[in-house]
Amino acid sequence: MKCNYACQSSTHLVARRQLLGGMTALGLGGAFGSLSALAHPASAAQLAKDQKRVLVIYMSGGLSQLESWDPKPKTDTGGPFRAIPTSVPGLHISELLPQTATLMDKLAVIRSINTRNNDHGVGSYQMTRGRNREPSTDYPHLGAIAAKALEAPSLSLPGHIRIPGGGRGGDSAYLGPRYSSIGVDGKPPQNSARPEAVSERGDQRRNTFRKQVNERSKLKRRSAETDIYTYSYEQAQELMKQREVFDITKEPQNYHDRYGSSGFGQHCLMARRLMENGVTCVQVSHSNYDTHNENFNFHLEQLGEFDQSFSALIGDLSDRGMMESTLVVVMSEFGRTPRINQYYGRDHWGKSWSICLGGGKVHPGAVIGKTSDNGTEVTDREVDHGDLFHTYLSAVGLDSTATFNIDGRELPLANPTGSTIDELLT
């Protein structure tokens, strides 16, 4: 991955400190690309003040739309759960989400998704990249795009964090490893505390020496690889300085109670803490919804946990005035079959399913699209993953039809065949 520094790209002039501090929309260039994506580039300063964020709640395995956002009680596919009214007149969701139901006036649902896919890997790629997987091209994750396009000048933490997880994710494609996600497991990142055996002064001297060697080395042998290597070191130093941002034990007990003691609850609390401290995109996963067997028992178990923590998170973001600047998306790789199988399960289903989202420019309380009486097909306003991706980007103020300039190549942020669901946005 030798970069084309021989071309005298302006990247040579980008200081390492700038890399850490992030680049504004107008400051990007060369190997790290330039961004012509902001709908209003001149407002970068305003964005810095009012940074936009993306929070993905990923329901691993495939959440059932019939047990969540598009219930069909008293039909042949409805299952045993009933629908309950929400804070939005006329909008009903599953009785498994009683606390979320009281917050639907802050959220919206899209009930008409057809991704034409029933495979986990394909669905995950579709929903997080807004594209179908192609043999010759990899596309960046929504979090990588958000991390790059919404990066704030003051941000020194990673722009895209996965919870739970570990290590670097290879999910930034042509945006480069700088925007790859970092996984954390509900605690400050592993090895982010200075070892007791190393004194503070000793640590400083060690880093100073490393920097000196790096500076000398890069005069003759600088490459994209060495820059990323250096960047990783410096980002790690920032993580060490700010490791308390990841430490949810610093949160008051009443917040722990509110979010719940489950792993998911604690991860949601960490997500709020990270976003509040400037992280651009956080993805929290909740497992597991791949309920081919006993779908109803397992959704009862999983959504009971989800409902408390998710509603606490939305309420908290709202209380802190963060919803306007934070897009929240609850997504899966697909939905689940309307047909109930022989094990009281539901199987994979990409033909007519739902997501929930809110915040940013998303119109609170909106309901987009419709499915048939028993949920087996979309009957109004069909959308796919490409349309959803455009909508996510637009919801945080980006021009989803814009491009990244990567080494002179104009690469669209979103699949040009899709389009924003305009009526969903304010």
Place this chain on the structure above:
Amino acid sequence: MSRLYPAQEEPSEKQPDGSMPDPKLAHVREQWKYSSPLIACSFDPGGKYVFASAEDNSVQRWDLESSAITPFAAHDSWVRDMTFLADGQTLVTVGSDDQMIWWPVAAENPKPLKTIQAHKGWIRTVSISPDGTLLATGGNDNLVKIWNTTDGTCLHELAGHDSNVYSTLFHPEGQFLVSGDLSGQVRQWEISSGKFVRAFDASALHTYNGGQQVHYGGVRSIALSPDLKYMACSGLHKATNPLGAVSEPLVLLFDWESQELLRSHVTSDVRGIGWSVYYLADGTLMGLSGGGGGGFLLFWKPDEDKDFFKFKLPNIARDLALHPNGLQVATTHFDRHLRISHMTPKPPEKEDKKSG
């Protein structure tokens, strides 16, 4: 699932009509197809009808003689279990709508006699006491409740389970009630005081799968042997893939007095869940397995871990009921059929009641 004991003074190997059930003669003699997959089932104490709940929220009554079918429609969700009051004329159903409904068993156009909002969360089990004066229910609020059958008032709320209550059973001597939950705990309660007496450890019926992050299993059914020496708890084990329906049926056999785990009744080459267990009059334990391996009636002797006979049903099965005569069983199936299997010799003439 509840176990309604046939009225008999002392356990006898022979049934009221003098016949003996022979598991090895099991065969499906009748089957009726409904328009929706079926869930739970039970015979009425008089042995004239069989009732089954369906995924369309209804309960259906079949007349065993005429095959006539009658709907019982009032629940707002799936009916999980059912039993009968002592007069044999009142059906009690419980469901995922949190409701307990009383019905006239033989009515031509049955309407609810009484509707009680009994739990907050699904009601998974209902049982009748031996003297017919009490009902016990258990559900997703982790509570067991004891009800007066005279007026439907709640006499006791028994708290202590830390997971959903899946099964209840009154001890035939009338002093105790047992209840089993998802985590595999079986709690024994004193009926008169509502006090907790002791717990049986059936946690082998529970799995927590860390990879999938799900709890799975539970005490799906409880039965006491005719001589009251043994308590059998059915469910599953070897749940290597709970979300993918990979498990095997398991019945734990406890000594009632000492609480010692005597047996782990297993089978071979059958994947599924032990949905239900009953004792036949001679002490043979009969279980229903339904799952990836299909539907099976399994039979065990109390002194052997492994089943001595299994009867394969035509489709995956979900519930089992023993007829008061002890000779035939009803099973509910995903393929929308209610099947009646007999454990007696096949009749010489071909039956013509089969449909679907």
